[in-house]
Amino acid sequence: DTEVTQTPKHLVMGMTNKKSLKCEQHMGHRAMYWYKQKAKKPPELMFVYSYEKLSINESVPSRFSPECPNSSLLNLHLHALQPEDSALYLCASSPKTSGGYEQYFGPGTRLTVT
Amino acid sequence: GENVEQHPSTLSVQEGDSAVIKCTYSDSASNYFPWYKQELGKRPQLIIDIRSNVGEKKDQRIAVTLNKTAKHFSLHITETQPEDSAVYFCAYNAGNMLTFGGGTRLMVKP
Numbered sequence: 646d647t648e649v650t651q652t653p654k655h656l657v658m659g660m661t662n663k664k665s666l667k668c669e670q671h672m673g674h675r676a677m678y679w680y681k682q683k684a685k686k687p688p689e690l691m692f693v694y695s696y697e698k699l700s701i702n703e704s705v706p707s708r709f710s711p712e713c714p715n716s717s718l719l720n721l722h723l724h725a726l727q728p729e730d731s732a733l734y735l736c737a738s739s740p741k742t743s744g745g746y747e748q749y750f751g752p753g754t755r756l757t758v759t
Numbered sequence: 760g761e762n763v764e765q766h767p768s769t770l771s772v773q774e775g776d777s778a779v780i781k782c783t784y785s786d787s788a789s790n791y792f793p794w795y796k797q798e799l800g801k802r803p804q805l806i807i808d809i810r811s812n813v814g815e816k817k818d819q820r821i822a823v824t825l826n827k828t829a830k831h832f833s834l835h836i837t838e839t840q841p842e843d844s845a846v847y848f849c850a851y852n853a854g855n856m857l858t859f860g861g862g863t864r865l866m867v868k869p
Contacts, residue, residue: 678856687848687859688803701856735802742855745791745810750802 649751651736657757660726666754668719668736674749676742677719679711680735682753688735694719695742726758765849765860772839773868780863782849783831789851792825792832795859798845806847807834839867 649670658664668677675696680688693701694713708730710722719736733753739746763784772778782792793808809816809823809832816823820839825832832851836843844867849860 685846685862685864687862690856693856695855745852747793747805747808748857750795750804752802 649736649738649749651734651751651754653754654752655755655757657759658723658726659759660728662726663722663724665723666721666734666736666756668721668751669717670738670749670751671717672738672740672749673716674738674740675716676739676746677713678737678739678748679709679719679721680737680750682733682735688750692721693742700742723756726756728758731756731758763849763851763858763860765863767863768861769864769866771866771868774839774841776839778834778836778839778843778865778867780834780847780849780865781831782833782851782860783829784851784858785830786851786853786858787827787830789853791852792823793850793857794823794834795848795850796845797848797862803848836865839865841867841869843867 652667677694679691682688690703691705692711697713708725712720735753736751737748739748765782790811795803796806797803807821807823809825820837822835846862848862850857
């Protein structure tokens with residue numbers, strides 16, 4: 646299995662809602678990432694997990710809360726989001742974080758905050 | 760912080776022509792340089808990558824060249840086809856993460 650999967654594909658939520666995005670990979674990768682991508686822009690790194698531990702948090706607001714329950718799963722918990730948080734949220738994985746490895750991206754969750 | 764400049768931001772070519780996209784980076788410690796293709800509504804997908812111990816790599820119609828002294832690397836697509844139309848992102852590893860260029864929208868006209 647050489648794929649990263651993400652659910653849901655689309656999500657519409659109000660500013661007072663709590664929701665979660667899910668990401669899964671079964672390639673044995675030990676590094677997993679969350680990116681945010683706005684239209685016509687490159688992916689913007691949010692969080693990096695290395696061996697299930699949070700290793701990088703790119704100054705992301707606390708309304709985004711990542712979680713890595715095990716080596717195959719990555720969640721992003723959302724609470725009290727703002728309309729400007731509407732974007733495509735991409736999950737990625739790679740064998741490790743260091744040394745330069747290909748990152749495999751999931752199909753993304755398109756989030757709309759109303 | 761570290762960044763990578765990508766040019767041009769848009770590129771329109773006739774089918775069969777070649778396309779070249781160039782990126783310039785600042786971190787001299789970088790050793791991995793991938794190129795991603797992202798079609799509309801789809802995920803970024805790696806199309807080719809190069810490591811710092813190699814100056815050029817080719818895969819069918821796609822090639823990447825790296826000049827570490829000048830800190831730039833380029834994507835070359837020959838005999839372009841309409842299905843090559845997409846946004847292309849260069850990237851390089853800075854520490855433990857990838858830094859992406861701003862993207863190039865390539866349009867191949869039939």
